Amino acid sequence: MARSFRLPDLGEGIHEGEVIAVHIKVGDAVKEGDIILEVETDKATVEIPSPYTGTVAQILVKPGDLIKVAGVMIIFDGGEKASVEPETLAGTPLVDSGKRVPDVPEISAMQPDAGPIPASPATRRLAREMGVDLRGITPSGPAGLITAEDVRSHAIKEPASAHPKRLPPEDASESRPLPTIVSPLPDFSRYGPVKRIALRSIRRATAKQMALSWSQIPHVSSQDAIDITQLEAFRNKHKAAIQGKGGRLTLTVFALKAAATALKAYPNFNASLDVEAGEIVIKDYFNIGVAVDTQDGLIVPVVRNVDRKSLTDLAIELNETVQRTRDRKTSLEDIRGGTFTITNAGTMGGGFFTPIINYPEVAILGMGHAAWQPVVIENNPGLREIVPRLMMPVVLCIDHRVLDGSDAIRFLKMINASLQDPEELLMTMV
Amino acid sequence: MVMGELTQEAEVIVIGAGPGGYAAAFRAADLGMDVTMVDLSERPGGVCLFRGCIPSKTYLYISELIHNARRAESMGVFFGPPRIDLNVLRSWKNQVVDKLAEGLMALNNKRGIQLIQGRVEFEGSNKVRLHEADVSHITFKHAILACGSHPVPFPGALRQKSSRVMTSTEALELIDIPENLLVIGGGYVGLELGSVYAALGSKVTVAELGDGLLTGVDPDLIKVLERHLRELFHAIYLNTQVLDFKETPNSVEVQFKGEADPAYQQFDRVLVAAGRKPNSSGLGLEAAGVAVDVKGYIQVDEQQRTSNAHIFAVGDITGGMMLAHKAMREGKIAAEVIAGKPSAFDARAIPAVVYTDPQIAWCGLTEVEALRRNIPTEIRRFPWKASGRASTMGIEDGMTKMIISPDTQRILGVGIVGRDTEGLISEAVLAIEMGALVQDLALSIHPHPTLSETEGEVAEIFMGSATHVLSSRPH
Numbered sequence: 042m043a044r045s046f047r048l049p050d051l052g053e054g055i056h057e058g059e060v061i062a063v064h065i066k067v068g069d070a071v072k073e074g075d076i077i078l079e080v081e082t083d084k085a086t087v088e089i090p091s092p093y094t095g096t097v098a099q100i101l102v103k104p105g106d107l108i109k110v111a112g113v114m115i116i117f118d119g120g121e122k123a124s125v126e127p128e129t130l131a132g133t134p135l136v137d138s139g140k141r142v143p144d145v146p147e148i149s150a151m152q153p154d155a156g157p158i159p160a161s162p163a164t165r166r167l168a169r170e171m172g173v174d175l176r177g178i179t180p181s182g183p184a185g186l187i188t189a190e191d192v193r194s195h196a197i198k199e200p201a202s203a204h205p206k207r208l209p210p211e212d213a214s215e216s217r218p219l220p221t222i223v224s225p226l227p228d229f230s231r232y233g234p235v236k237r238i239a240l241r242s243i244r245r246a247t248a249k250q251m252a253l254s255w256s257q258i259p260h261v262s263s264q265d266a267i268d269i270t271q272l273e274a275f276r277n278k279h280k281a282a283i284q285g286k287g288g289r290l291t292l293t294v295f296a297l298k299a300a301a302t303a304l305k306a307y308p309n310f311n312a313s314l315d316v317e318a319g320e321i322v323i324k325d326y327f328n329i330g331v332a333v334d335t336q337d338g339l340i341v342p343v344v345r346n347v348d349r350k351s352l353t354d355l356a357i358e359l360n361e362t363v364q365r366t367r368d369r370k371t372s373l374e375d376i377r378g379g380t381f382t383i384t385n386a387g388t389m390g391g392g393f394f395t396p397i398i399n400y401p402e403v404a405i406l407g408m409g410h411a412a413w414q415p416v417v418i419e420n421n422p423g424l425r426e427i428v429p430r431l432m433m434p435v436v437l438c439i440d441h442r443v444l445d446g447s448d449a450i451r452f453l454k455m456i457n458a459s460l461q462d463p464e465e466l467l468m469t470m471v
Numbered sequence: 472m473v474m475g476e477l478t479q480e481a482e483v484i485v486i487g488a489g490p491g492g493y494a495a496a497f498r499a500a501d502l503g504m505d506v507t508m509v510d511l512s513e514r515p516g517g518v519c520l521f522r523g524c525i526p527s528k529t530y531l532y533i534s535e536l537i538h539n540a541r542r543a544e545s546m547g548v549f550f551g552p553p554r555i556d557l558n559v560l561r562s563w564k565n566q567v568v569d570k571l572a573e574g575l576m577a578l579n580n581k582r583g584i585q586l587i588q589g590r591v592e593f594e595g596s597n598k599v600r601l602h603e604a605d606v607s608h609i610t611f612k613h614a615i616l617a618c619g620s621h622p623v624p625f626p627g628a629l630r631q632k633s634s635r636v637m638t639s640t641e642a643l644e645l646i647d648i649p650e651n652l653l654v655i656g657g658g659y660v661g662l663e664l665g666s667v668y669a670a671l672g673s674k675v676t677v678a679e680l681g682d683g684l685l686t687g688v689d690p691d692l693i694k695v696l697e698r699h700l701r702e703l704f705h706a707i708y709l710n711t712q713v714l715d716f717k718e719t720p721n722s723v724e725v726q727f728k729g730e731a732d733p734a735y736q737q738f739d740r741v742l743v744a745a746g747r748k749p750n751s752s753g754l755g756l757e758a759a760g761v762a763v764d765v766k767g768y769i770q771v772d773e774q775q776r777t778s779n780a781h782i783f784a785v786g787d788i789t790g791g792m793m794l795a796h797k798a799m800r801e802g803k804i805a806a807e808v809i810a811g812k813p814s815a816f817d818a819r820a821i822p823a824v825v826y827t828d829p830q831i832a833w834c835g836l837t838e839v840e841a842l843r844r845n846i847p848t849e850i851r852r853f854p855w856k857a858s859g860r861a862s863t864m865g866i867e868d869g870m871t872k873m874i875i876s877p878d879t880q881r882i883l884g885v886g887i888v889g890r891d892t893e894g895l896i897s898e899a900v901l902a903i904e905m906g907a908l909v910q911d912l913a914l915s916i917h918p919h920p921t922l923s924e925t926e927g928e929v930a931e932i933f934m935g936s937a938t939h940v941l942s943s944r945p946h
Binding site: 101106156157159160161162165166169170172182183184185186187 | 813814815817818819846876877878879880881883904905906908
C-alpha cells in the first residue's frame with residue numbers, strides 16, 4: 042500500500058516552505074520519526090520527521106523546491122501504519138483539518154524552470170487585458186494552476202498594475218496618462234553579460250515582507266541625535282561584569298529597555314491596525330524584534346517581555362539570541378510575535394537611514410553609528426561652549442495611519458531622555 | 472484600360488492571402504478596420520488551399536479508402552483491385568479546392584475586404600508598389616506580411632513544366648501515375664505524397680539524407696509508421712544523398728551515395744521534397760525597415776511585430792513550424808494587436824499531424840525536445856493492442872504516449888501514432904493549454920469504444936491503474 046506524505050501544517054499563516062535538504066533516497070527504509078527532510082518556512086528551518094515506517098518509493102521534491110502545505114513530498118511503500126492516516130494515491134484524501142486537498146503537489150508560481158505558468162488561454166488573455174503578470178499571482182488551482190478568479194482578485198488587490206496595456210497613440214501630441222503598470226524588464230543581456238539568481242530563502246521572505254510593508258504602510262520618519270556620552274561611560278563600566286555572566290552589554294540592550302519604557306508610556310506604538318475590523322489592536326505585552334544581519338540575509342528574532350527583564354538578563358538573552366540567529370538556528374517561534382522592532386545599523390558604521398516598519402507593527406527604531414561631534418551646550422544662561430560629545434543618530438519610522446508626527450516626536454524625546462542619562466533610564470524604566 | 476499611377480490608401484494591408492493572411496484580414500475587418508489584401512492569385516487560399524494541405528489531404532483520403540478496401544479482404548469483404556481514373560480524380564480535387572476557394576471569396580467580400588491580385592514591393596515604411604496590378608501604389612498605416620514559403624528545388628534541377636523532376640506543386644497535379652517514383656526527403660511532405668502515389672500504384676522509393684524519417688518527431692512514434700511505410704514503399708534509404716540526376720526523355724537517372732543499392736537507379740519521376748524556404752526576397756523589405764535573419768525568415772516578437780513597429784509578419788515567412796493553423800493564429804494576433812488589443816502568441820501546444828497511414832500527431836513537448844533541453848519528464852505509453860476500438864477497426868498497430876512533468880503531474884506533451892490521430896490530438900491540445908493534470912484526463916470519461924479512450928488510459932497508466940492494461944506497480 043502506497044502512502045503519500047504531504048507537507049504538514051507548520052504554523053499559523055505558513056502556506057509554503059522551501060525544501061532545504063532531502064535526507065533520504067528512493068529505496069531507503071525509513072522509521073517513523075527519522076528526520077527525512079529540512080524545510081525552510083519564512084525564515085526558520087524545520088526538520089521534518091517521517092510519519093511512517095516503510096520504504097521510500099518516490100521523492101517528489103528536491104532541494105530548492107517551493108512546496109505548499111499539504112503538497113505531496115514523499116511516497117512510501119508498505120510498512121506499518123503510523124500516527125497519520127494512510128492516503129492512497131488514487132483517493133481524495135483528508136488532511137488533519139478535514140479539508141479536501143488535491144492529490145498532487147502544489148508548487149508555487151515562483152518556482153523557476155517549471156516551464157510556463159499553468160493557466161488556460163482565456164485566463165492568460167484576461168491577465169494581459171488587466172495588465173497583470175502571471176508570475177506574481179498566487180494560484181488557487183491544483184498544482185499551481187492560475188484561474189481567471191485568481192487574476193481578477195490579484196488585479197483588485199493590486200490596482201496599480203490593473204491597467205490594460207495600451208498601444209501608444211498614433212498621434213504623439215495626444216495627451217495620455219502616465220502609465221502606472223510595472224513594465225516588463227528589458228533584455229539586460231543586450232547590453233552585456235548577465236547572470237540570474239533565483240529569489241530564494243531569506244531573500245525571498247524579505248522581499249515579500251518589505252514589499253508588503255512598503256505598499257501597505259504610509260511611512261513617516263522622525264530623526265534625532267542622542268548624546269550618549271554618559272551612557273557609553275556607564276556601559277563601559279559595567280561591560281566586563283556582564284561579560285562574565287555570558288552577556289554583551291551593547292547599546293541595543295539599553296535601547297530595548299528605553300523602547301519598552303516608551304512603548305508603555307505610548308501604547309499606540311505597541312499596536313497593529315486591523316483594517317478589516319476598523320480597529321487598532323493594542324498589545325499588552327512588549328516583545329521587541331532586533332534586526333540581525335546573517336550571512337544569508339536579514340533575520341529579526343524577537344526578545345520577549347522586555348519590560349519584565351533586567352538589563353543584565355537582556356544583555357545575556359540578546360547575546361544568546363543573536364548568536365543563535367547568526368548560526369541560522371532560529372525557530373519559527375523565535376521570529377514571531379514582535380510588537381516593535383529595533384534595527385541598529387551603528388554597529389556596521391551606518392549613520393542616518395530610514396528603516397521600513399516590520400508589518401504588522403506600526404513603528405520601528407533605527408540606530409546609527411555614534412560618533413564624537415562638536416556640540417554647543419549652554420551651561421549657564423548665556424554661556425555657551427563647544428564640547429566634544431558622543432552623538433548617536435536615531436530615526437523613528439511610524440505608520441501614519443495609526444500615529445502622527447507629533448506622537449513620533451514625543452516618543453523619540455522619551456527615548457532620547459532615557460539614553461542620554463542612565464540615571465533617567467534607571468528612574469523611568471519599566 | 473490605361474494603367475495609371477493609381478494610389479490607394481489602406482488602414483491595414485495584408486500581403487499574401489494564404490491561411491495566415493486571410494485569417495489576419497478577416498479578423499482585422501471584423502474588428503472594424505479598413506483592409507486591403509494583395510495576393511499573386513486571384514482567389515484567397517494560398518499554398519495550403521491550391522498547392523498544399525487541401526489537395527494533398529483530398530488525395531490522402533482516397534489513399535486511405537484504397538487501403539481500407541484492401542484491408543477489408545481479411546475481414547471478409549472483397550472489392551477487387553481499384554480502377555483509377557486520373558481525370559475524375561483530378562477534377563474531384565479541383566471541385567474540392569474550388570468550393571473552398573469560392574467560400575473564402577464570399578467570406579472575404581462580405582467582410583468588405585478589397586482583394587487585389589498583384590505582386591508587392593515596399594517603397595518605404597508606409598508605401599508599397601504593386602506590380603502586374605490595376606493599382607500602382609498603396610499607402611498604409613499597418614502591414615501584415617503573410618507571404619508564405621516555397622519548396623526548395625534540387626540544386627541544378629531545371630524548373631520546367633515538362634520536367635520529370637517535380638516539387639510538391641507539380642506532384643499534386645497528378646499528371647500521371649509513374650511506375651517508379653523517387654521521393655527525395657523523408658519529411659512529412661515526401662512521406663505524404665509518396666503515400667498517395669504508392670496507394671495509386673507507383674513503386675515509391677524514399678531517399679533521406681538524415682538517419683531517420685520525420686526529423687524532430689519522437690522515434691518511438693516513427694518506428695510504428697516506418698514499419699508500415701517499408702511495406703507500402705518499394706524502399707526507404709536513410710543516410711542517403713542524391714549526388715546527381717540526369718533527365719532523359721523517358722526517365723531520370725539518379726546517382727546515390729549511402730544506403731541505396733545499387734548506387735545508380737532509374738526512375739520515371741522524381742519528387743523533391745527537401746524542405747521549404749520563406750518568400751522574403753523581392754519584397755523590398757529593406758525599404759520597409761523589416762529585418763530578416765540569415766535564412767531569410769522575418770524575425771517577430773510575440774505580438775507578431777517585425778523590426779518595424781507597424782509592420783507585422785505571420786506564418787511560414789516567420790519560420791518555426793510551417794503549419795497553416797499556426798499561421799492563422801498568428802494572423803489573428805497581428806490583427807488584434809493592430810486594433811489595440813493585448814494579444815500575444817502564447818500557445819503552449821501547437822498540434823502537428825502527418826497524414827500518412829498510420830498518421831502521426833503530436834502537440835506540446837516531445838520526448839526528443841525534452842532530452843535536448845534537459846527537461847525532466849515521465850513518459851507513459853498506451854499500446855493500441857489494448858484498445859477495443861482499434862481491434863474492431865483492425866488497426867492495432869498504434870500507440871498513444873503522454874509526456875508528463877514529474878514535479879507537477881501536469882501534461883506537457885502528447886504524441887500519437889495510429890489511424891485518425893488527427894481527431895485525437897485536439898483533446899491533448901486543450902488539456903495542455905488548460906494546464907490540465909494527468910489526473911484530469913484520467914478522470915474525464917471517454918466514450919467506449921473509441922480511439923480517444925487511449926488518451927484516458929495512458930493517463931490512467933500514469934495514475935497507477937489503467938483498466939485495459941495490467942499495472943506493473945498496482946495501487
